[in-house]
Amino acid sequence: MAEAAIALDGVTKAFEGHVAVSDLTLAIPAGSVFGLLGPNGAGKTTTLRMVMNVLAPDAGTVRLLGRPADQAARDRVGYLPEERGLYPRMVVEEQLVFLAAAKGVPRREAARRLSPWLERLGLSEWRRRRVNELSKGMQQKVQLVSTLLHEPDLLILDEPLSGLDPVGAEVVRDVLLELRRQGRTLVLSSHEMETVERLCDAIALINRGKKVLDGPVREVKSRYGRNAIVLAYEGDGSFLAALPGVAKLTDFGRYVELRIGDGADPQQILREAAARLRLSRFEIVEPSLRDIFVERVRGEAAQ
Amino acid sequence: MSARLLAVGRREYVERVRSKAFVVSTVLGPVLMAGFLVVPAVVMARQRGRPVKVAVLDAQGTLGAAVEESLARREAAGQPRFEIRPAPAPAGADGRQALRDAVLKGELDAYVYLPPDVIERSAAEYHGRNVSNMMDIGLADAAVEEAVVARRLRDAGLAGDAVRDVTRKLDLKTVRLSETGEREDRGGSFFLSMILMTILYTAVAMWGAAVMNGVIEEKTNRVVEVIVSSLSPLTFFAGKLLGVGAAGLTQFAIWGASLGVLSMWASALAAGAGAPMPEISPLLIGSFVACFVLGYFLYAALYAAIGATVNTQQEAQALVFPAMAPLLTSFLFFPAVLGAPDSAFSTVLSLVPFFAPLLMFLRVAAAPPPPWQLALCAALGLAAIVAVTWLASRIYRVGILMYGKRATLPEIVRWARRA
Numbered sequence A: 001m002a003e004a005a006i007a008l009d010g011v012t013k014a015f016e017g018h019v020a021v022s023d024l025t026l027a028i029p030a031g032s033v034f035g036l037l038g039p040n041g042a043g044k045t046t047t048l049r050m051v052m053n054v055l056a057p058d059a060g061t062v063r064l065l066g067r068p069a070d071q072a073a074r075d076r077v078g079y080l081p082e083e084r085g086l087y088p089r090m091v092v093e094e095q096l097v098f099l100a101a102a103k104g105v106p107r108r109e110a111a112r113r114l115s116p117w118l119e120r121l122g123l124s125e126w127r128r129r130r131v132n133e134l135s136k137g138m139q140q141k142v143q144l145v146s147t148l149l150h151e152p153d154l155l156i157l158d159e160p161l162s163g164l165d166p167v168g169a170e171v172v173r174d175v176l177l178e179l180r181r182q183g184r185t186l187v188l189s190s191h192e193m194e195t196v197e198r199l200c201d202a203i204a205l206i207n208r209g210k211k212v213l214d215g216p217v218r219e220v221k222s223r224y225g226r227n228a229i230v231l232a233y234e235g236d237g238s239f240l241a242a243l244p245g246v247a248k249l250t251d252f253g254r255y256v257e258l259r260i261g262d263g264a265d266p267q268q269i270l271r272e273a274a275a276r277l278r279l280s281r282f283e284i285v286e287p288s289l290r291d292i293f294v295e296r297v298r299g300e301a302a303q
Numbered sequence B: 001m002s003a004r005l006l007a008v009g010r011r012e013y014v015e016r017v018r019s020k021a022f023v024v025s026t027v028l029g030p031v032l033m034a035g036f037l038v039v040p041a042v043v044m045a046r047q048r049g050r051p052v053k054v055a056v057l058d059a060q061g062t063l064g065a066a067v068e069e070s071l072a073r074r075e076a077a078g079q080p081r082f083e084i085r086p087a088p089a090p091a092g093a094d095g096r097q098a099l100r101d102a103v104l105k106g107e108l109d110a111y112v113y114l115p116p117d118v119i120e121r122s123a124a125e126y127h128g129r130n131v132s133n134m135m136d137i138g139l140a141d142a143a144v145e146e147a148v149v150a151r152r153l154r155d156a157g158l159a160g161d162a163v164r165d166v167t168r169k170l171d172l173k174t175v176r177l178s179e180t181g182e183r184e185d186r187g188g189s190f191f192l193s194m195i196l197m198t199i200l201y202t203a204v205a206m207w208g209a210a211v212m213n214g215v216i217e218e219k220t221n222r223v224v225e226v227i228v229s230s231l232s233p234l235t236f237f238a239g240k241l242l243g244v245g246a247a248g249l250t251q252f253a254i255w256g257a258s259l260g261v262l263s264m265w266a267s268a269l270a271a272g273a274g275a276p277m278p279e280i281s282p283l284l285i286g287s288f289v290a291c292f293v294l295g296y297f298l299y300a301a302l303y304a305a306i307g308a309t310v311n312t313q314q315e316a317q318a319l320v321f322p323a324m325a326p327l328l329t330s331f332l333f334f335p336a337v338l339g340a341p342d343s344a345f346s347t348v349l350s351l352v353p354f355f356a357p358l359l360m361f362l363r364v365a366a367a368p369p370p371p372w373q374l375a376l377c378a379a380l381g382l383a384a385i386v387a388v389t390w391l392a393s394r395i396y397r398v399g400i401l402m403y404g405k406r407a408t409l410p411e412i413v414r415w416a417r418r419a
Helices: A044-051 A092-102 A107-120 A136-146 A166-181 A193-199 A217-223 A266-276 A289-302 B002-018 B020-049 B064-072 B093-105 B134-155 B160-166 B188-220 B223-230 B233-273 B282-309 B313-332 B334-339 B344-351 B356-366 B371-399 B409-418
Strands: A006-015 A018-028 A033-037 A059-064 A077-080 A154-158 A185-190 A202-207 A210-216 A228-234 A246-251 A256-260 A278-285 B052-058 B082-085 B110-114 B125-128 B175-178 B181-184
Touching (some): A018 A210, A033 A044, A044 A154, A044 A185, A092 A136, A092 B223, A107 A136, A166 A193, A193 A289, A202 A217, A256 A266, B002 B020, B052 B064, B052 B093, B064 B082, B064 B110, B064 B134, B093 B110, B110 B134, B188 B282, B233 B282, B282 B356, B334 B356, B344 B371
Parallel strands (some): A033 A202, A154 A185
Antiparallel strands (some): A006 A018, A202 A210, B175 B181
């Protein structure tokens, strides 16, 4: 594997009263789409802020694109902060040119680069408007464009899809996939597992400032085995949770997901269920990241 | 690095100069300033237009006519100031009562009472509804005094014409001397110093506050996070100060140019009114700009640091006052410095960088100090700018990313040490 795009070693950050990130060691491979997952307040944003020099770590080192995380390294990074930051009274176009110039892109060049992006994200007719005349979703897209104009090798996007409607989210997702095809490294932070599951090659799950697990998505999932059954039915399914071999039942309304214990036989459960319910769906699946996430976080909380 | 500094400065400058606030203050500033000066003058002239109805009650017996004649000669703005009304014949207590009633009824504005021993004791009385108009009272005082002095001189043996000759009023012409020549001045340079100093004060406070509000806005909108991840906070801080300062200088340039045009018209007007315009020398203009630059960098850097340590403008107010105290205090020293611009007190005070923007300027306007003092002032000022911006940028660096509770003073001190 090539040099990691981001390498954290023993990074710690404490605020008054609580430790936000605790001894975090993490390597984010270059050229991948990496998901940084965790519940709210897990330390995702603090971690990314330390990578971007917005906060200084109390301990540990941050390496960026194979070198110490200095100004030159950060110039090759596009950063979308969790809380969007734009000048509300500035015109979209000028705002973008300024933010690019702050990254060292000549104004003329920045102006040339921004048109295709505005076009693509459906912002062309808004380019001469002030930011505070735009909807939240549009502001979000403007902010995204601002992270792209200096053509970064690495993109750090903190909750990139929050605040977007489904159409907007789809457009942004396409953009992200294209950036990935161009060989750029993407780091997404999110607490929305479905998004991450579809986009990411690898993930790290952090909770309470500590890394809980990390690795390629496929690997993480296989570690948990194909040990879930999705079941949709008519009738009273209250007995399902008590069946032998069923470790846990999650009711999703239209269907339930059963986690089964090691060595339990899914066929046995199918027979039991078919005998007492009208089944419309039966499927053996990998556990969703969401499930693993919830399980691990709950497990931590219980300790 | 410098390209980014330029980008930041450019953004600040363009956004400021384009803003409605800038256009309004640029246009309205001179209008307001003129309004403050012209309106009271016009009002005063109008008030003065109506002469004071006055009677002279002569208990001494022989001085009344002379005082009446003397009062009638008093002029204000080219118009006789007093309208003499006849006094009742018996000058006793009844007469006083009658005049008193007349004043209260509004038939008279005031009456002058000359007691029997007015010449010996040199004391008279002015009774009126309004005794706070110092100018009218001064005129009345002079009128009575002139009549009394004339009488004494005549008693001492001088003939009538000789008395008038001896007591002829003196016209004191004030001439301001400087290296560039001499010119007559009737209080014009005093007013000019005061106006320019007020403009300096307002500009430093206004542009400083503009910097602070910008910082608070960036903090509230979280723009700082993007900025700080893109360039060094020091570059950003410097670019911001330079950009806003340039906007301030632009405003002065616009004012200066329009003033240049106006002053041609005004000097013609002033010449007509017999009040010579005060001289506006290159030294004065140069030191005005230099004093603005010095004051702006010192105070705007403080303002920026304050903006970084708070979350709202309301919170900032409490900190702004102590920071601006030296600038405000300069106003208190204004009469002392103008009275004795070359005294040790004035010299030392005007060299202190935080006072210099207003007080050194005042000295230049009053009586230009020796060049070595100007050079020393500039050197001290530059050193102070370096020190203050350095300190302020450290506080800024840490404060700008702190949200939530307002920083306490010990915390700020710690930031400055650590950052």
